[in-house]
């Protein structure tokens with residue numbers, strides 16, 4: 297494939313950016329022209345941020361899998377679409393060419409049809425990182441079913457909540473998943489999630505670990521049996537279902553500052569165009585290159601830059617089942633060497649954790665195939681950036697620092713590899729189509745520099761094609777969460793700086809959302825989980841700086857019974873959180889307190905707790921408005 301919309305120089309970027317602002321509709325139409333449509337659009341964009349609504353390529357008909365699979369068959373059918381590296385390096389890798397992937401996706405789509413899945417139905421997917429996960433995702437998209445992938449680190453309760461919220465009648469899972477030295481019993485977790493559930497009709501189970509599992513007659517069916525039937529039917533391809541541009545492609549749940557996770561919805565056309573555009577441009581992808589994104593497909597990064605972006609571009613995408621540190625900390629470098637990876641896209645937390653092992657894991661690994669490095673998920677500290685640059689990139693690979701969110705679908709602010717300048721710790725310039733603005737707490741644009749930079753809350757003032765279209769089943773929540781804080785702006789929840797060159801540096805969340813190892817966790821969610829533990833009266837959760845995770849979870853807990861083994865109670869509370877949300881939300885520190893700093897109106901002053909959790913004892917700011925300033929002294933004394 298060639299990409300006529302690939303940016304070739306800094307001047308070219310500036311030109312594209314200007315065009316995208318001057319005439320967004322014309323700009324995006326010229327990109328969208330290079331995709332496969334059943335019918336082209338009547339109008340490129342119909343939007344307002346009050347409803348909110350941003351309908352891209354209105355009136356167009358398409359199926360994203362024709363763009364990810366069918367259109368590559370003629371010239372690139374034998375190109376590897378997926379290279380799969382198993383958890384155990386001694387197990388054989390699998391390579392699926394575009395032809396093979398197309399066949400498997402079609403066959404699995406037929407399996408879904410055979411089991412009564414229809415266009416618009418929601419299908420939950422809870423699997424490990426195996427090619428079948430991609431086949432399941434694309435199989436849904438083939439027939440217009442809406443996939444909702446749930447990361448393997450979420451608990452049965454979290455799955456039950458998501459199944460309920462999306463009203464899913466179908467689930468796709470595995471018996472188990474391998475992750476490092478562990479086997480994760482995925483089907484057991486699904487079984488727990490479905491206790492008492494009367495709406496789920498079918499659970500399709502792929503055999504990965506062949507661990508003993510329960511298989512309920514009438515509900516649970518084996519993936520392999522179903523695929524065999526389809527094979528026996530002689531089916532090797534299946535026409536894609538025609539989708540409207542605005543039809544939902546998938547739901548992905550993500551945490552916010554309040555309540556339960558929201559189901560972020562992305563629509564077919566805009567998401568396709570934007571993930572492809574950003575994949576090709578940000579990484580400066582050249583046909584034939586091997587792209588290795590280390591994220592899990594359970595997060596947006598995996599959706600956009602393992603599956604849809606690379607495949608729609610005809611690229612070769614590496615899927616890695618395991619973890620970076622097993623059987624040893626050289627695993628990523630071994631994979632880069634083994635498959636001659638050209639683009640490596642990972643998270644700062646992974647880099648920091650690998651840095652901690654020193655240089656021996658890199659020894660003897662040939663990394664000379666690397667051309668581009670990328671990071672995502674959290675701000676990258678200079679030390680990690682330098683290590684990545686020197687030890688991995690050998691000072692010759694541009695590093696793209698890509699800022700974006702589940703809701704944005706694709707990268708919004710990032711340098712373009714080898715084309716636009718990089719600046720360690722800075723995501724740098726907005727991509728074409730993206731119009732950021734920094735505002736103060738009242739929503740006024742920041743016009744004055746402070747210490748040489750503009751500083752404010754990061755908003756975007758114009759839609760781009762992969763902006764979320766709604767939050768599933770509750771459009772009002774979408775409006776209040778993202779479009780109501782500041783009128784006529786999409787509010788990201790992040791704070792940022794902008795320098796005199798217009799480069800952005802993301803400083804982190806300004807709301808009550810934590811970023812733990814690049815995973816988003818709402819403090820309210822963790823508090824709700826802790827409060828469910830018997831004996832807990834009240835809790836407050838804040839983040840604190842953590843060397844590897846970026847942020848750790850610090851919980852202040854009022855517990856009703858002082859007797860007993862504190863260490864044990866802490867472990868019990870951690871278990872409760874693990875049950876309610878999942879192991880990813882376990883608090884790192886739990887401090888028992890007698891009271892929480894509250895205002896006279898009863899609001900917890902997190903600002904103070906955040907300071908204490910950071911180890912600050914002196915400058916806690918104004919505490920005179922506290923109901924009982926005495927609690928602060930006690931909390932300071934108990935700091936862990």
Ligand code: WT7
Pocket residue numbers: 550596597671672673674675676697698699700701702703723788789790802803804805811814815816
């Ligand atoms: C939040 C979004 C984007 C996919 C992975 C996370 C933080 C993301 C960066 C970056 C600084 C970053 C932000 C954002 N974030 N990328 N390059 N530099 N911060 O997706 O779970 O939706 O989280 O991650 O705080 O709001 P997510």
